[in-house]
Amino acid sequence: MPLFRALLLSFLLSMLLAGPGYAQRKAAPPARPAEAQPEKLSRKDRRELARRAALTEATRQQRVLTPKEREMSEAYFVDGVRYVLLEDYNKALERLLKAYALNPANAAVNYKIAEANLLSGNLQDATNFGRAAVKLDPQNPYYYLLLAQIYTSQKQYEEATKVYTDLIGRVPNSNYYLFNLADLYVAQGRFDEALTTFGQAEQKFGPLDEISFKKQQIYLRQNKLDQALQEGEMLIKSNPDEPRYVLAQAQLYATNRRFDDALRVANQALRLDPENPRARMILADVYRLQNNRPESERQLKQAFESPSLDIDDKVRILIEYLKQLPSPDLNETARELAAITMRVHPREAKAFSIAGDIETVSGNRAAARANYLKAIRLDNSRYQIWQQVVLIDAELSQTDSLLAHTAQALELFPNQAPLWFYNGVGYQMEKQPAKAAKSLEYGRKLATDNPELLAQFDTQLGDVYHELKDYAKSDAAYEAALTFDANNAQALNNYSYFLSIRREKLDKAKEMAGKLVKQFPENPTYLDTYAWVLYQLKDYAGARRALETALRHSSEATIVEHYGDVLFQLGDKERAVTEWQRADQKGGASALINRKIKDKKLYE
Secondary structure, eight states: OOHHHHHHHHHHHHHHOSSSOOOOOOOOOOOOOOOOOOOSOOHHHHHHHHHHHHHHHHHHOOOOOOHHHHHHHHHHHHHHHHHHHTTOHHHHHHHHHHHHHHOTTOHHHHHHHHHHHHHHTOHHHHHHHHHHHHHHOTTOHHHHHHHHHHHHHTTOHHHHHHHHHHHHHHSTTOGGGHHHHHHHHHHTTOHHHHHHHHHHHHHHHOOOHHHHHHHHHHHHHTTOHHHHHHHHHHHHHHOTTOHHHHHHHHHHHHHTTOHHHHHHHHHHHHHHOTTOHHHHHHHHHHHHHTTOHHHHHHHHHHHHTOTTSOHHHHHHHHHHHHHHOSOTTTHHHHHHHHHHHHHHOTTOHHHHHHHHHHHHHHTOHHHHHHHHHHHHHHOTTOHHHHHHHHHHHHHTTOHHHHHHHHHHHHHHOTTOHHHHHHHHHHHHHTTOHHHHHHHHHHHHHHTTTOHHHHHHHHHHHHHHHHHTTOHHHHHHHHHHHHHHOTTOHHHHHHHHHHHHHHTOSHHHHHHHHHHHHHHOTTOHHHHHHHHHHHHHTTOHHHHHHHHHHHHTTOOOHHHHHHHHHHHHHTTOHHHHHHHHHHHHHHSOOOTTHHHHHHHTSOOO
16 A cells, blocks of 8 residues: 555545454454254344354454455544544445455444444344444443444333443443433332432542532432422532523422422522522512412513513513413403513514513503504514404404405415405495405305305305395305304395395295394394385384394384384374484484474385
8 A cells, every 4th residue: 555545445434433443353263153053043043143143253353454344444434434524334335344354353344234224223233233233342431422322212221221331341441331221210110229320429529519410300209308498408519600500490390389498599599699580480480389379470471571570571470361261350451561572672573572461461452452563563574463454454344454454464374264354344334345245255265175164255255145136146245154064143134135125025024034033032133124124025013023022132223213114004103203203313324314303104
C-alpha cells in the first residue's frame, strides 16, 4: 500500500470507529469444537442452530491476514461505515459483510454489522453480531451499550440488564452506567432494584441532584409519599438557591393536601425570587383548595402580571374559567385576568381571542367582537375567530358589519361554506335578495358533505326565493330542508306562512303550523302564523283564539293588526279599528294600515 493512502485510511478509521479496536490480532489456532447431537429439533431450530454455529466458528477463525487481505478488509469496512452514515443500510451491510468474510474475528466489524442490522430492523442478526463484538473485545463499553440497546428494542429487558451488569463489572471506569442500569430497572417496574442501583451510584459519585430527583419519582410511583418528600427536602437543602427544587416540593405538598407545608415552601421560593409567578400559582391553588377565594384570586392576578409566565399557561387557566361561565361569582374575575393577559401580552392574538370567548359566554357580545377583531389584526389566519365575529354581527343584526366582515373573511377562506351563508344572510337583511341568493347558492355547493348545514342553506334559500317571487324554488328548498329535519322550526313556520299569504296548499300549511304550535304552545310568532292559516281557511273563530293566546305573550304590531282583521271578519268592526290604531302606534304594521283606519274597512 502506498504510504499516503495508508496514512489517509488510518485517519478515516480513527474518525469513524465507534470505539477502540480495529487492530488485526494474532491468536493460536482455534480449538476443535466439541461435538453435540441435538435430539428431534425442528427444521427451523436446526437452521438457526447451524447459523449460530457458523457465526461462532467464524469468530474463532483468527488467522494472519496477508497485506492484500488486510487492505481489502479495511477498504470494505470504511466504505460500509460511510453507507451507515448515509443511512443506506443495504449497501452498508453488503460492504461490511465482505469485510467480515475476510476478517470475521475483528470486533469493530462485528459491531458495525450489528449496528447496521439494528438500524435496518433486523434485530436477530443485530443480536448475534452484537454478542460477537462484546465477546471479541470485552473491554470496549460501546459494544455493550449497542447490545443493550438491541435487547431493549426487543423488550428483552432482562438480557439488557445483564449486559449493563457485565459492562459495569468488566470495564474499568464504567460506573457511570449505573444510571443506565437503574433507568432500565425503572422501565421494568423493578423499583427496589432501581433504588439499590441508585444507592450504588451515590456511593461512587456522592450525593447528586439527578439521583435524588429520580429516587423521588420512584417513591411517588410506589406511593411512598414521606420518602419522596424527604428526598425533596434533601434537594432543597443541597440547593438552597435553586427555585425549581423549592417549587417542585411546594407543588408536591399542595398536590397531597399538605397545605401548611405547601405555603411554607412556596413562600420560601418567593423569598428567593419575589416575582416568581410559579410560586404565586401554587399559592393561588392552595388558597383555592382552602376556600380562601379572595387570597387565591389575588395571588393569581399577581402571577398573571408577570411576563415570564407563559401566555399558553395563562390561556389554559382562562379556559378553565371559561368552562365555569357564565357565573356571577366568576365573571368579573375571568374578565380581570383576561384584561391583564391582554395588557401584558399586547402582541399575542390568543390573549385577545380568549378574552373574546369570555365576553361571549358572559353575554357581552359587543365587547367580545371588539376583542376578536383585535385578535384578527394580530393574526388573521384563524378561521374560528372570523366565524365568531360574523356570528355576532348577525346576532346584533348589524348588516353593514356582517357584509364587511364576511367579505374580508372570504378573501382568506373562500371555501368555507358558513361564511357564504352569513354573507347571504347579510344581503337578505339588506333587502338584496338577488345577491343573497347568489351567495347562498354558491355556499350550498360547498356544504354537500354537511347535511345539517345544507338544511340551513335550504331554509334560508326558501325565504330568499320567496322574496324573489320564485315560489317553485322556494317550496322545493323548504321541502329539502324538511326532508333532513321534519321539525325544522324556521322552515315549518315560514313555509306555512308564505303558503297562507299565497293561499296555496292551505291544508298542508295548517298541518305544518299546527305541528309547531303543538310543540311551542306559547310562541307568539308560531301562533300568529297558525292563526293566519286558519284565517285563510275562513276559520275566524280558531284564528281569534290563536291570536288572543299570542297577544298574552307579545304585542308586536303584526299580531295586533291580524287580530283586528279577524275581529273585522267576525263583525266586530269598532274593536277592529281600535286594534288597527294600536298596531299603527306600535310601528311595523302593513302598508295598508292607514287605509284600514281611515276607511274603517278591511283591505288585503
